[in-house]
Amino acid sequence: MTTDIDSHAAALRSQGYTVIEDFLKPDVLAEVRRCLAPYLGSHRGRNRFEGTGTERIYTLVARARVFWDIVLDPRILALCERFLQPHYLLTASQAISIGPGEAAQPLHFDDSFHHLPRPRAMISLSTIVAVDAFTLSNGATRLLPASHLWSDAQLTGLAAAADLSGPDSAAALEAQCIQATLPAGACLVFAGTLVHGGGANRSGAARLAFSNQYCQPWARPQENFILGVPTELARAMPVRLQELLGYSIHPPFIGQLTAAHPAKALAPDYENRVVAQARAAGVQLPE
Numbered sequence: 001m002t003t004d005i006d007s008h009a010a011a012l013r014s015q016g017y018t019v020i021e022d023f024l025k026p027d028v029l030a031e032v033r034r035c036l037a038p039y040l041g042s043h044r045g046r047n048r049f050e051g052t053g054t055e056r057i058y059t060l061v062a063r064a065r066v067f068w069d070i071v072l073d074p075r076i077l078a079l080c081e082r083f084l085q086p087h088y089l090l091t092a093s094q095a096i097s098i099g100p101g102e103a104a105q106p107l108h109f110d111d112s113f114h115h116l117p118r119p120r121a122m123i124s125l126s127t128i129v130a131v132d133a134f135t136l137s138n139g140a141t142r143l144l145p146a147s148h149l150w151s152d153a154q155l156t157g158l159a160a161a162a163d164l165s166g167p168d169s170a171a172a173l174e175a176q177c178i179q180a181t182l183p184a185g186a187c188l189v190f191a192g193t194l195v196h197g198g199g200a201n202r203s204g205a206a207r208l209a210f211s212n213q214y215c216q217p218w219a220r221p222q223e224n225f226i227l228g229v230p231t232e233l234a235r236a237m238p239v240r241l242q243e244l245l246g247y248s249i250h251p252p253f254i255g256q257l258t259a260a261h262p263a264k265a266l267a268p269d270y271e272n273r274v275v276a277q278a279r280a281a282g283v284q285l286p287e
């Protein structure tokens, strides 16, 4: 079955979110589980936002090849192309396992890190893939439909909620949220401007998911993939994935590497250009 990108794009425009139900085939889902299993049990969140009862595994794209294909999924890239400028980047790639007893995550929107006034177009596009089915009791993501269109003034309740040390006083916003119950393997796609948060897990088992997020080519990505993904691994990746990680230029100059294309750094014989130029000029670099 082909995915109707137009319908998904229309839902993103009007509601701020859409669901691709048949996103991962069972064998891919099983591979995701297999690859995440060894990491689970050791990466608890550090605050209310990450969730102290939630495990997060960052830089997924460097952890298993299965995530390469998922980041490059043509349906997701087609949606990115509708909402982001050419040369858009991957900004986050992480697994989220909400443990039993975890409280609801404070409501937020993912591109709030870029402090630009709202209403505005999204700066990032988020995906959350349900590895376990999302239910009302195990922490299905809460969403505030159409909140991607809201202004800063309409989101004043969020400011208090975003103060992670303070009480969550976003009760009025909370009351308007729905929960995205999803079958395992489904993908929730939403605007970086959409208000949402992980749900409370009142079940007896963890809720495993992962989130890949993409951002405008001029925005600083959340994760520094150039440093986080070992160079030898980046070298083995498809060129399109390398580009998404930042081995690319947003013309004319954003992302340049000492006036060269950053992908040059992936050549096995690459030498840092400052070092090479200093040597050629007979200059000692600062120590």
Ligand SMILES: O=C(O)CCC(=O)C(=O)O
Residues within 6 Å of the ligand: 049, 096, 105, 110, 128, 139, 140, 141, 142, 196, 197, 198, 199, 209
């Ligand atoms: O796990 C979820 O359902 C949502 C997580 C989320 O929104 C986040 O960590 O930014």
